[in-house]
Amino acid sequence: MDGIHDLGGMNGFGPVEVERGEPVFHEPWQARAFALNLLGIRVLKAYNVHEYRHAVERMDPAHYLAASYYERWFTGVATLLVEKGVVTRHELEARAGGGFPLSRPSASVQPGGLSQPEAARFAVGDAVVVRDIHPRGHTRVPRYVRGKRGVVVRVAPRFEFPDLAGHGLRAHREHAYHVEFPARDLWSDAAAGRETVIVDLWQSYLEAAS
Amino acid sequence: MSDRRHPIPPAPISERVRALEEALAAQRLVPAGFLEDTAAHTQEELRPENGARVVAKAWVDSAYRARLLADGTAAVAELGFRAPNSEFLVVLEDTPTLHNVIVCTQCSCTAWSVLGLPPDWYKSPEYRARVVREPRTLLAEMGLEVPEDVAVRVWDTSGETRYMVLPLRPAGTEGWSEERLAGIVTRESMIGVARLCDHPGRRNAE
Numbered sequence: 130m131d132g133i134h135d136l137g138g139m140n141g142f143g144p145v146e147v148e149r150g151e152p153v154f155h156e157p158w159q160a161r162a163f164a165l166n167l168l169g170i171r172v173l174k175a176y177n178v179h180e181y182r183h184a185v186e187r188m189d190p191a192h193y194l195a196a197s198y199y200e201r202w203f204t205g206v207a208t209l210l211v212e213k214g215v216v217t218r219h220e221l222e223a224r225a226g227g228g229f230p231l232s233r234p235s236a237s238v239q240p241g242g243l244s245q246p247e248a249a250r251f252a253v254g255d256a257v258v259v260r261d262i263h264p265r266g267h268t269r270v271p272r273y274v275r276g277k278r279g280v281v282v283r284v285a286p287r288f289e290f291p292d293l294a295g296h297g298l299r300a301h302r303e304h305a306y307h308v309e310f311p312a313r314d315l316w317s318d319a320a321a322g323r324e325t326v327i328v329d330l331w332q333s334y335l336e337a338a339s
Numbered sequence: 340m341s342d343r344r345h346p347i348p349p350a351p352i353s354e355r356v357r358a359l360e361e362a363l364a365a366q367r368l369v370p371a372g373f374l375e376d377t378a379a380h381t382q383e384e385l386r387p388e389n390g391a392r393v394v395a396k397a398w399v400d401s402a403y404r405a406r407l408l409a410d411g412t413a414a415v416a417e418l419g420f421r422a423p424n425s426e427f428l429v430v431l432e433d434t435p436t437l438h439n440v441i442v443c444t445q446c447s448c449t450a451w452s453v454l455g456l457p458p459d460w461y462k463s464p465e466y467r468a469r470v471v472r473e474p475r476t477l478l479a480e481m482g483l484e485v486p487e488d489v490a491v492r493v494w495d496t497s498g499e500t501r502y503m504v505l506p507l508r509p510a511g512t513e514g515w516s517e518e519r520l521a522g523i524v525t526r527e528s529m530i531g532v533a534r535l536c537d538h539p540g541r542r543n544a545e
Contacts, residue, residue: 134445134446135444135445136444136445136467136468137444137468137472137495138444138468138471138472139464140468140472141468142464142468142469144465144480145463145465145466145469145477145480146460146463146465147458147460147527148460151459153381153382153455153456154378154382155459156353157353158352158353158356158357160378160381160382161360162356163377163381163456164373164374164375164381165356165359165360165363165374168363168368168369168373168374172368172370172373173368182445182446185446186445194464197459198459200352203352203355203356203359206359207359210359210363215363215366215368216359216362216363216366221358221359221362222350224358224361224362225350225358226350226358227347227348227349227350227351227354228347228348228349228350229349229350229355230349269497269498270497271444271445271497273471283429285427285499285500286427288427305498305499307429307494307500309492312472312474315471315472319472320475322475322491323489323490323491324474324490324491324492324493325490325491325492325493326492326493326494326495327492327493327494327495328495328497329495329496329497329498329499329500330497330498331498
């Protein structure tokens, strides 16, 4: 989905604030929220990590930007446990004594037109073009590389295709590729300096460059 | 169901977490001690000190360095570091003419086994939005001036690969023990937003 989570290259953000000696968790609830996700995935097996990522992406955009990292994390977990029928929103609101914001519903997915050959279609040094696709469901192809031409610098192993797994659907495994893009091909205002960006892209996101 | 239009003001986040825990516990879905043990294990086992040991070993042992760059997953497992979310680890080697920096623009995927859980700044919209677009400017703001003749490669963790930067060994650390070297490797240097300080005049201090 073309969501608020897909932040790469967005303008308007200010300085990065680094906290010296930062603790792993700032508040006790953060540690418990962290562990609740591992409970949902590994113990309850109620959902997978791709569905978790998608649940966070589906947060209301204003809530997403205002929330701390572990509030986003927790909202994804709570959303999935409600959607999977493990708990009800009514019970959560009653127990919390107030509103319980969850993510928006998922779009139905129609991942058509994706080819999934078992073998690696590309090799190191191949020029590729990222398909200019806009799936309404989960995807891991960032907006800033869609339609862009790059070069394969590494062939990664085969991994579950997230556009299907993110919806709890049976997902095949296919190779991913580390594709390098010159910054000046991504951003019209980039200096002509020697900067590149490497993005890890599944085979179905790519076409051979003509 | 938009949050902003939801009629009831949201309960504080700590109350929401407690509510979900209690709702699950009421159905006996939370094994005894699971939440506490998971949080404790995470903080004790998944630490940037692990990555620092990997870096130090690579600096002093050229055969290990070669194995680390060829197969990061297997090489860090030699030191006992494994995590389910970093099953394919790629180590990025800095050189005098190349600086690597990593980010996850779409969420905050990180090689937990060697970097630990990521710090807040790494997960911030500011870092995720800006480092792919203006890396030199952002790094300079964070205190790292990368000379113009040094290329910058920004690695976006958009798939299942997890990355770690192998920073340059600082000058003046010749003859240092692996343990002492590990003590100067920072998480920021393994993400690529900081360079390790040289140690002039402190040669062979051990």
